[in-house]
Amino acid sequence: MLKYHKETQKNFSVRIVRWYRLNSRNLPWRENNDPYRVWLSEVMLQQTRVEQGLPYFQKFVKKFETIFKLASAQEDVVLRLWQGLGYYSRARNLHRCSKIIATELNGEFPASAKALQRLPGIGEYTAAAIASISFGEKVAVVDGNVFRVLSRYFGIEVPINSSEGKKVFSTLAQQQLNESPDPKLPPGEYNQGIMELGALVCTPRSPRCADCPVSAGCFAYNKNLIEDLPVKLAKAGKRERYLYYLMPIQGKSVWMKKRSQSDIWKGLYDFPCIESDSELKAAALKQKCKSMAGHGEVALLGSVTHLLTHQKLFIACLTMTGVNEVSLKKNFEGKWYTQKEVVRLPKPKVIDDLLKIYFKKISQGK
DNA sequence: AAGCCGGGGAG
DNA sequence: CTCCCAGGCTT
Numbered sequence: 536m537l538k539y540h541k542e543t544q545k546n547f548s549v550r551i552v553r554w555y556r557l558n559s560r561n562l563p564w565r566e567n568n569d570p571y572r573v574w575l576s577e578v579m580l581q582q583t584r585v586e587q588g589l590p591y592f593q594k595f596v597k598k599f600e601t602i603f604k605l606a607s608a609q610e611d612v613v614l615r616l617w618q619g620l621g622y623y624s625r626a627r628n629l630h631r632c633s634k635i636i637a638t639e640l641n642g643e644f645p646a647s648a649k650a651l652q653r654l655p656g657i658g659e660y661t662a663a664a665i666a667s668i669s670f671g672e673k674v675a676v677v678d679g680n681v682f683r684v685l686s687r688y689f690g691i692e693v694p695i696n697s698s699e700g701k702k703v704f705s706t707l708a709q710q711q712l713n714e715s716p717d718p719k720l721p722p723g724e725y726n727q728g729i730m731e732l733g734a735l736v737c738t739p740r741s742p743r744c745a746d747c748p749v750s751a752g753c754f755a756y757n758k759n760l761i762e763d764l765p766v767k768l769a770k771a772g773k774r775e776r777y778l779y780y781l782m783p784i785q786g787k788s789v790w791m792k793k794r795s796q797s798d799i800w801k802g803l804y805d806f807p808c809i810e811s812d813s814e815l816k817a818a819a820l821k822q823k824c825k826s827m828a829g830h831g832e833v834a835l836l837g838s839v840t841h842l843l844t845h846q847k848l849f850i851a852c853l854t855m856t857g858v859n860e861v862s863l864k865k866n867f868e869g870k871w872y873t874q875k876e877v878v879r880l881p882k883p884k885v886i887d888d889l890l891k892i893y894f895k896k897i898s899q900g901k
Numbered sequence: 902a903a904g905c906c907g908g909g910g911a912g
Numbered sequence: 913c914t915c916c917c918a919g920g921c922t923t
Contacts, residue, residue: 580917586909588918619909620907625906625920655920656920656921658921678918679916680917680918698902726918734917740912741912797905798905799905799906842908843908844905845907846905846906
């Protein structure tokens with residue numbers, strides 16, 4: 536660990552809170568400290584930018600005014616509202632969590648980080664966020680912003696995605712709260728302040744050090760190491776998958792199935808799929824489709840490359856009319872859904888895009 | 902401890 | 913193109 540100046544360290548937390556009070560964005564979940572809204576926003580913002588999550592937050596609080604309304608909703612309805620936000624296990628865990636709180640806890644959130652963390656979808660970060668913001672508990676959050684700000688300010692080279700890094704940075708974050716010169720420093724404002732600073736000023740690239748309230752004491756700023764911190768271990772490469780979707784059509788209905796295995800998009804709906812580790816030739820693919828779903832008319836609807844964090848998906852989608860339902864049912868799960876029903880189903884972004892292409896096509900009379 | 906899970910915006 | 917975002921769960 537690199538050395539830093541202790542006199543500048545001492546006022547870090549106080550400067551952060553002072554800056555936060557003058558520069559915080561006006562965000563809907565900051566209107567009050569209601570744990571339901573704080574929880575909802577924190578789960579939505581896991582690995583997600585504020586701008587991306589914001590419209591979803593508005594939709595959710597409007598549709599589910601209380602945790603009881605969320606708890607009594609169907610999972611498909613929750614997933615459909617979450618559609619497009621990604622990491623769908625968050626939505627499934629959010630729903631599970633709401634049921635526990637509504638039915639077992641009389642609708643009241645546990646008031647400590649330790650108790651909160653026992654709930655599904657609430658890990659160390661989210662537990663600390665809710666406990667500090669809604670209940671004033673003196674517990675520090677450690678998210679991507681905190682890693683970056685602390686790494687730069689204190690000049691710490693330990694990789695932020697290593698086990699040691701997690702320990703080092705959470706200890707350091709908690710120290711700022713415990714050893715603050717202001718014993719009444721509001722933990723929620725300190726936590727939101729350091730994250731807000733990371734989001735608005737101490738950004739991953741081209742940070743706005745001229746606007747930073749703690750630049751004078753910042754190790755990286757003073758040593759001109761801003762671009763070198765934080766340190767991060769290299770990640771594994773992406774797996775490549777070739778997904779060949781067969782979209783069976785019957786009148787105004789489309790055959791879809793729910794993804795239930797522990798794979799991408801669990802809980803969402805897509806079409807029968809033939810997967811391969813390598814590219815399939817058009818002729819071979821067509822042959823395969825016909826053998827699995829009957830000898831109907833096959834046509835290419837579209838093909839796209841879809842990037843996920845860990846996977847690169849090469850996707851092609853074939854429409855098929857005149858399918859043999861017996862053959863289809865033997866090879867694939869699922870059932871027929873009318874166009875109206877299809878719109879209501881929660882679907883991955885790519886599937887939603889493909890359906891839009893198809894529906895547009897048929898509305899123009901092919 | 903390492904791998905897995907989405908989608909989008911910035912540079 | 914790469915990186916990363918108010919992380920958590922599974923193996």
